[in-house]
Amino acid sequence: MRIxxxxxxxxxxxxxxxxxxxxxxxxxxxEMDHSQHLMGGMGAATDSTGAVVRDVVRLTAEQERALGVxxxxxxxxxxTRTIRTVGRIEAPETGxxxxxxxxDGFVEALEVSYTGEAVRRGQPLLRLYSPALVAAQEDxxxxxxxMTRIDSASGDAWENAQVMLRAARRRLEYxxxxxxxxxxxERSGEPQKTMTLVSPVSGIVLEKPVVEGQQVRAGExxxxxxxxxxxxxxxxxxxxxxxxxxLGAQAHIEVSAYPGEHLMGRVSFVYPTVDEFTRTNRVRVTxxxxxxxxxxxxxxxxxxxxxxxxxxxxxxxxxxxxxxxxNLVFVRDADGAIQPRxxxxxxxxxxxxxxxxxxxxxxxxxxxANFLVDAESRLGATGGSMPGMQHGEHGAAVEPxxxxxxxxxx
Numbered sequence: 041m042r043i044x045x046x047x048x049x050x051x052x053x054x055x056x057x058x059x060x061x062x063x064x065x066x067x068x069x070x071e072m073d074h075s076q077h078l079m080g081g082m083g084a085a086t087d088s089t090g091a092v093v094r095d096v097v098r099l100t101a102e103q104e105r106a107l108g109v110x111x112x113x114x115x116x117x118x119x120t121r122t123i124r125t126v127g128r129i130e131a132p133e134t135g136x137x138x139x140x141x142x143x144d145g146f147v148e149a150l151e152v153s154y155t156g157e158a159v160r161r162g163q164p165l166l167r168l169y170s171p172a173l174v175a176a177q178e179d180x181x182x183x184x185x186x187m188t189r190i191d192s193a194s195g196d197a198w199e200n201a202q203v204m205l206r207a208a209r210r211r212l213e214y215x216x217x218x219x220x221x222x223x224x225x226e227r228s229g230e231p232q233k234t235m236t237l238v239s240p241v242s243g244i245v246l247e248k249p250v251v252e253g254q255q256v257r258a259g260e261x262x263x264x265x266x267x268x269x270x271x272x273x274x275x276x277x278x279x280x281x282x283x284x285x286x287l288g289a290q291a292h293i294e295v296s297a298y299p300g301e302h303l304m305g306r307v308s309f310v311y312p313t314v315d316e317f318t319r320t321n322r323v324r325v326t327x328x329x330x331x332x333x334x335x336x337x338x339x340x341x342x343x344x345x346x347x348x349x350x351x352x353x354x355x356x357x358x359x360x361x362x363x364x365x366x367n368l369v370f371v372r373d374a375d376g377a378i379q380p381r382x383x384x385x386x387x388x389x390x391x392x393x394x395x396x397x398x399x400x401x402x403x404x405x406x407x408x409a410n411f412l413v414d415a416e417s418r419l420g421a422t423g424g425s426m427p428g429m430q431h432g433e434h435g436a437a438v439e440p441x442x443x444x445x446x447x448x449x450x
Contacts, residue, residue, distance in 0.1 A: 097370075097378040097417050111372055112407035114355055114399045119348040121389030123284060127275030127325070129295075129338040135267030137241045140259050142215045145170030147254045148234045152245060152263070160242045162218075165263060166250065167234040173215065177231035180208035184226050243267040246336075268336070271329045273305060275342045276320035284346030285310060291325045292343040295334065303327055303334075307344075346389075354392040359405045360385065361414050369399065370406040370413050378406060380417055 099109060151164040159165070183205040190201050212222050217235050225232060247264035256262065273293055277285055285307060293303040305327035314321045325342060327334065360383075361368040368380045383398030399405070406413050 095417050097413055098376060099378065107412050108409045109406060109413060110408045111404045112356055112359065114353060114401055114403045114405060116351050116353055116401050118350045119352040119354060119389050119392060119394060121284065121346045121348055121387060123277060123281045123344040123346055125275040125277055125342050127273045127340045127342045129334050129336050129340060130272045130274055131246065131266040131268060131336045132270055132272050135243065137265050138261050139165060139237065139263035139265065140261050141168060141237065141256055143170050143172050143258050145173065145256060147250055147252055147256060150252050155245050155248045157245045159239045159245060159265060161239060163239045164236045165239055167236050169234045173235050174231050176211050177225050180212065180225060181229060181231065183208045239265060241265055241267055268329055268332060271327055271334045273325040273327055273340050273342060274322055276318065277323050279314055279319045279321060282321050285323055285344050289344060293325065293327055294341040296339045348387050348389060348394060353395045353399065353401060355395060355405055356407050357388065357391050357393055359407050359410060360393050361410055370410055372404045378413060
């Protein structure tokens with residue numbers, strides 16, 4: 041009986057630790073003199089590919105209970121999977137506007153003076169003094185006075201005056217001077233020292249590098265404003281999970297700043313390239329942010345609910361034995377024999393494994409303690425076995441207690 045316990049402990053050690061030693065090597069190290077008697081000291085048999093050969097195993101009801109072996113049917117079911125990744129909130133590129141002057145000048149005064157301030161479309165941002173702007177206003181007033189002095193019946197002279205007036209107005213418009221300011225200059229008849237630049241969008245000031253009195257150049261960024269009524273949440277998804285992340289798919293968002301709250305968004309973009317080092321692909325989710333609580337830079341967790349299929353053949357995770365060369369399950373036939381069978385697996389989800397080929401619906405497979413069954417199956421292929429086990433090819437094993445008793449008498 042002591043040999044049986046030693047051998048079983050050795051096999052349990054192999055299954056629990058997942059080390060490089062085979063069950064035969066561990067069992068042989070437990071008590072080599074007695075294991076040689078039980079197994080003949082043989083190593084694992086291999087096939088032409090180098091894979092370990094396995095034998096059919098037969099277990100009695102008592103042995104199944106002792107080892108904790110249970111069975112479960114192969115079933116068809118609706119399989120779903122949740123893909124989880126971390127993400128970061130970003131300001132949407134489509135809602136970002138840079139405020140840049142189209143003319144050289146000096147900042148006379150700031151109407152919006154700090155970063156983070158909320159602005160609306162058309163709101164004044166700063167007053168700019170520029171000699172070129174003053175000259176353009178003089179041209180406008182000259183063209184306007186000509187229009188008032190020429191009779192509309194004057195033919196070409198009237199048409200030329202209109203063309204000059206439109207050109208003077210258009211020049212100021214091209215410099216982003218609002219139409220209301222241009223009309224005010226025409227009404228007053230006097231050029232204004234400064235002209236006001238206004239915001240083209242509603243949003244939040246993300247950057248404001250400009251200060252009062254600063255000389256600015258045409259094209260220099262004075263403000264960066266972002267519309268944050270929608271934000272982007274971007275995260276990386278592993279390459280093998282990309283098939284389950286489709287444009288328009290719904291996503292659940294959890295924000296670290298608001299634990300326990302769930303936000304909803306939709307996949308709006310899947311980047312066209314995979315990172316060659318991390319083997320991940322960036323995915324963008326668009327989320328509504330009407331109350332402004334989501335701020336660029338916040339960390340999030342993103343969940344994608346993937347529907348694998350409504351009629352998917354599956355077994356439990358524990359039924360699968362992955363050897364590194366192949367995937368096996370142990371199938372119990374109507375006669376009670378347990379035989380290994382190679383399968384092709386698909387997606388794993390919620391403790392289940394999709395079976396693409398190798399099994400049929402309704403077949404019974406070993407659902408627990410299959411590493412012990414696997415160890416016994418390999419031992420059987422060498423001509424040995426764990427005490428008390430039976431194999432399809434070798435018949436009933438010698439009762440170890442009897443052998444042990446005889447050995448002691450010797």
